[in-house]
Amino acid sequence: METMNHLIQIKNLGKTFKDFWYRPVIEAVKDLNLTIQQGEVFGLLGPNGSGKSTTLKMLLGLLRPTRGTIELFEGLRPEDVAVKARLGYLPEVSHLHEFLTPRETLMYYAALFGLPQVDAKRRTKELLQMVGLESVADRAVGRFSKGMARRVGLAQALINAPELLILDEPTSGLDPIGCREVKDLVRLLAKSGVTVLMTSHLLADVEDVCDRVAIMNKGERCAYGSTRDLLRNPDMVRFSVSGLTAEVAAEIRLQLEQRAARPVQQDFPEMSLEAYFLKVVSPDANNTAFKVAPFLEKKQ
Amino acid sequence: MLYLQQSLAIAKATVVESIQQPIAFLILASGVLSTLLVPLFQFHRFSEDGRLARDSGFSTMMVFGLALAVTTAGRAVAVEIRRGTAAAIIGKPVARSLFVVSKWLGVCGVLFLFWLGVTAATLLAERGSSHFILNEVCTHTQHGADDLCEPSGYIMDTLTLGLGIGGVLVALIYAALQQFIKRRRFGVHAFVGITVSQGIIVGLCGLYDRTGHLLFLIKGSPVFVSDLDWRILPVGTLVLLALLIFAALATALATRLQTGATFALCVLVLLLGLTGDLLAVQTSLLSVQGWLAGLLPDIQHFWLCDVLAQGGSLSWGYVAEAGLYALSCCILFLTGGCLSFANRDLG
Numbered sequence: 001m002e003t004m005n006h007l008i009q010i011k012n013l014g015k016t017f018k019d020f021w022y023r024p025v026i027e028a029v030k031d032l033n034l035t036i037q038q039g040e041v042f043g044l045l046g047p048n049g050s051g052k053s054t055t056l057k058m059l060l061g062l063l064r065p066t067r068g069t070i071e072l073f074e075g076l077r078p079e080d081v082a083v084k085a086r087l088g089y090l091p092e093v094s095h096l097h098e099f100l101t102p103r104e105t106l107m108y109y110a111a112l113f114g115l116p117q118v119d120a121k122r123r124t125k126e127l128l129q130m131v132g133l134e135s136v137a138d139r140a141v142g143r144f145s146k147g148m149a150r151r152v153g154l155a156q157a158l159i160n161a162p163e164l165l166i167l168d169e170p171t172s173g174l175d176p177i178g179c180r181e182v183k184d185l186v187r188l189l190a191k192s193g194v195t196v197l198m199t200s201h202l203l204a205d206v207e208d209v210c211d212r213v214a215i216m217n218k219g220e221r222c223a224y225g226s227t228r229d230l231l232r233n234p235d236m237v238r239f240s241v242s243g244l245t246a247e248v249a250a251e252i253r254l255q256l257e258q259r260a261a262r263p264v265q266q267d268f269p270e271m272s273l274e275a276y277f278l279k280v281v282s283p284d285a286n287n288t289a290f291k292v293a294p295f296l297e298k299k300q
Numbered sequence: 301m302l303y304l305q306q307s308l309a310i311a312k313a314t315v316v317e318s319i320q321q322p323i324a325f326l327i328l329a330s331g332v333l334s335t336l337l338v339p340l341f342q343f344h345r346f347s348e349d350g351r352l353a354r355d356s357g358f359s360t361m362m363v364f365g366l367a368l369a370v371t372t373a374g375r376a377v378a379v380e381i382r383r384g385t386a387a388a389i390i391g392k393p394v395a396r397s398l399f400v401v402s403k404w405l406g407v408c409g410v411l412f413l414f415w416l417g418v419t420a421a422t423l424l425a426e427r428g429s430s431h432f433i434l435n436e437v438c439t440h441t442q443h444g445a446d447d448l449c450e451p452s453g454y455i456m457d458t459l460t461l462g463l464g465i466g467g468v469l470v471a472l473i474y475a476a477l478q479q480f481i482k483r484r485r486f487g488v489h490a491f492v493g494i495t496v497s498q499g500i501i502v503g504l505c506g507l508y509d510r511t512g513h514l515l516f517l518i519k520g521s522p523v524f525v526s527d528l529d530w531r532i533l534p535v536g537t538l539v540l541l542a543l544l545i546f547a548a549l550a551t552a553l554a555t556r557l558q559t560g561a562t563f564a565l566c567v568l569v570l571l572l573g574l575t576g577d578l579l580a581v582q583t584s585l586l587s588v589q590g591w592l593a594g595l596l597p598d599i600q601h602f603w604l605c606d607v608l609a610q611g612g613s614l615s616w617g618y619v620a621e622a623g624l625y626a627l628s629c630c631i632l633f634l635t636g637g638c639l640s641f642a643n644r645d646l647g
Contacts, residue, residue: 017645053647057387057646057647060387060390060391061390061391062387062390062391062645062646062647063645063646063647064643064645081393081394081395082393084391084392084393084394085393089388089391089392091384091387091388091391091647093384095383095384095385095387095388096385096388097313097316097317097385099316099317099320099485099487100313100316100317108309108313109392111305111306111308111309112306112309112310112389112392112393112394113392113393114301114302114305114306114393139483140485156388
């Protein structure tokens with residue numbers, strides 16, 4: 001795994017915040033080592049203050065590491081402007097110019113990437129359609145709800161059709177339908193070859209979409225590996241069968257207990273609250289999910 | 301080419317964001333109105349009503365412009381760093397130094413719009429203020445009657461002043477209607493509307509004389525006579541150059557300081573800069589006084605209202621030289637700003 005195509009390589013990374021007198025105040029990240037491969041969806045998990053956002057900001061060149069190195073796209077440094085042209089970033093809070101409209105915001109970010117006017121207009125239109133903000137495209141974003149601002153933030157992160165998408169708490173402020181749409185979008189983007197690095201403290205979100213995860217706590221990496229490997233309990237086996245009568249189920253359980261020589265736990269699987277919510281609120285949720293903007297699909 | 305596109309985009313967004321702020325609109329509206337109202341409240345004229353109106357206009361330009369430069373730079377840089385908007389831009393392929401310079405260009409754009417409005421208002425205020433007019437011959441209308449005889453003495457051009465003040469009100473009503481009907485930005489339309497209204501009235505006031513009579517109705521009179529003191533322009537341009545220096549200083553300081561501290565330091569530099577001539581006289585370059593004189597912008601180079609007294613004027617050649625000096629000061633301050641911002645943690 002380590003010899004594969006590395007998109008991000010972090011070695012012994014550390015960040016210590018200092019006060020006005022340059023005295024160390026807090027060590028936000030301690031000796032972090034991570035490798036993220038091309039095309040994977042990687043989740044950075046951890047409680048508040050664990051150093052996730054600090055790590056992302058160092059990856060973007062917004063914060064300078066106190067120790068260690070970061071390499072992106074095989075050998076480039078985060079401060080390089082060329083690196084930033086290849087990535088998209090959704091901050092934890094969608095920092096938008098409150099007097100600009102979503103259309104103006106996307107055109108503004110398109111100009112920062114040097115997109116020609118025609119392409120910028122086309123991508124803006126497609127992205128506004130994708131995130132469902134076409135009807136409010138000319139209203140100032142300062143009046144938007146947090147969820148709507150989040151959608152604008154997501155659209156601006158994709159305006160340059162990035163190779164690497166960095167999402168800081170992407171589902172924060174979104175309703176369950178919005179969360180589902182974002183997760184579907186992440187999966188679709190990953191299928192089209194985009195590498196996604198996301199942070200979240202909503203574990204279900206990460207579990208649904210991430211191929212690999214790292215868990216951070218107090219600035220240190222506590223766990224690291226594929227989601228499936230980390231969550232698998234090799235001592236436990238679960239069978240799921242539908243349509244059994246009570247008698248047959250009791251017979252099977254008895255046989256299992258005899259063979260395993262241990263008590264067997266029996267339950268009735270429940271759907272997740274998210275799935276139930278979507279079933280009630282939006283029965284055709286599969287049809288309302290984000291449709292990836294055509295200019296992003298072309299990469300496939 | 302990419303740098304130019306990025307720079308224009310950031311500067312444009314800065315202008316739109318800044319003039320949308322209530323404080324920017326208030327500074328412009330109060331600056332224009334106070335300039336236009338000065339001639340109406342002069343009680344001790346000493347035959348120098350025009351000069352008082354001019355000087356008042358220049359002072360308004362400098363003081364209100366300084367306040368606008370600092371608040372705009374503070375909002376465009378310090379507040380954006382605190383709110384995270386700056387991080388969102390630096391997260392794109394935008395060099396940090398380009399960000400600082402583009403923000404300064406945006407602040408300059410706001411100051412230029414402000415300057416246009418206040419300069420036009422100063423031209424109108426100077427024309428509107430009382431001037432001694434000696435009517436030796438009565439003018440004749442097309443009807444042939446001597447009905448335009450005016451008494452000799454001080455005559456105030458109240459029509460021009462009224463139009464100027466009315467222009468501000470019309471701009472506000474226009475902006476309010478734009479906001480109400482088309483949901484367009486009030487601040488932007490009000491700010492630009494006030495500036496445009498003053499410009500239009502500068503053009504219109506050439507169609508009538510100081511007593512308010514339309515020129516095309518007066519026999520033998522040219523249809524258009526501007527009758528404005530255009531000597532105001534080069535002197536006003538010098539004030540604009542000084543404001544651009546303060547915009548560069550405020551932008552540089554805002555990369556590390558909040559608006560209050562930036563304002564205090566800019567006022568200190570203004571006061572020390574006004575003593576620039578005194579500092580530079582008979583000092584060694586190695587002394588503290590000499591260093592201050594060398595590093596601080598000498599504001600005396602940009603404050604030459606007195607030149608206009610008693611019929612004097614200022615050459616555009618001097619303005620060009622002052623422009624080069626202002627440019628060197630801006631480069632010095634912006635370099636400091638870029639260095640200060642280069643290693644600043646964002647987010």
